Amino acid sequence: MTDIPVLVVGGAGYIGSHTCLKLSQSGFLPVVYDNLSNGHDEFVRWGPLVVGDIRDRGRLDEVLRHYAPVAIIHFAALIEVGESVKDPVSFYENNVTGSLTLLSAAQAAGIGAIVFSSTCATYGLPEVVPMDESHPQAPINPYGRTKWVVEQALKDYDTYTELRSVTLRYFNAAGADFEGRIGEWHTPETHAIPLAIEAALGRRPKFEVFGSDYDTRDGTCVRDYVHVIDLADAHVRSVEYLLDGGTSLALNLGTGTGTTVNELLETISAVSGQDFPVSFSARRPGDSPVLVANNEMAQDVLGWQPQFSLEEIARSAWRWHTAQNMSG
Incomplete structure (x- = not known):
């Protein structure tokens, strides 16, 4: 067929x-x-x-x-x-x-x-x-x-x-394709995981966190990756x-699980084996303190269930960006 x-x-x-x-x-x-x-x-x-x-x-x-x-x-x-x-x-x-x-x-x-x-x-x-x-x-x-x-x-x-x-x-x-064929490539890059990986690879001087005084478990924004x-x-x-x-x-x-910016950075540091400089700036206008999905309807209607953890997201992204760094 x-x-x-x-x-x-x-x-x-x-x-x-x-x-x-x-x-x-x-x-x-x-x-x-x-x-x-x-x-x-x-x-x-x-x-x-x-x-x-x-x-x-x-x-x-x-x-x-x-x-x-x-x-x-x-x-x-x-x-x-x-x-x-x-x-x-x-x-x-x-x-x-x-x-x-x-x-x-x-x-x-x-x-x-x-x-x-x-x-x-x-x-x-x-x-x-x-x-x-x-x-x-x-x-x-x-x-x-x-x-x-x-x-x-x-x-x-x-x-x-x-x-x-x-x-x-x-x-x-x-994240990215697990075989490393395609991945996240934006110009300019504004997404947290690629920016943190670029800092871990030494391709940018630091990772900037916007806001550390939110009413969340560690003061940084919570997102659903x-x-x-x-x-x-x-x-x-x-x-x-x-x-x-x-x-x-x-x-x-979404996964229904929230991750703070600090927790995200810890995960990328663990996956990459790299510590990298992090700076803290004022909140950005319009940033929500917490964004987490209730995904029950997608589960009910489509039978859809997210399969991959934050560590697997970070690992697949790290593999993609490392390959780009080597070829570039």
């Missing part, structure tokens, strides 16, 4: 490329559509790459006609929160206008299943922890708002058209769920 095509928009990026790996292991052919502004063509290893922008309706129509995918997974977004505050226009143009263009193309092509990469940033500041899917959505930055707007559009498409969707709200994606392979697994399960006739919904993807 030939592999079943799925269009993976933004599939050359971090979570997208790991999802392509998982799709290929599950009998699908991942067709990557990416403008390579944040993605990497060397990460496209399990299916064809089409270079294109999600705002280019003609290009989208052409690709959908040619490959006739059964579903779309939509990762293509600008994601850097700080940048969204400096340049909200780009975020609205790409994340909102681009998504609406993609949805129109999908509808015209008769595609009835889309998996949307969203974020816990749509919730804003937590009112209760852990957060479940009924938590009020009040995003506090343009990045979170653009994702929230697309979520609202998907609800309307579900109500008034034939397009069904699974919206996946990630907590903190982390989920392995990127576990996230990829949830996307494949979401595609299968929709193809089996599942109804539209939104799901949290």
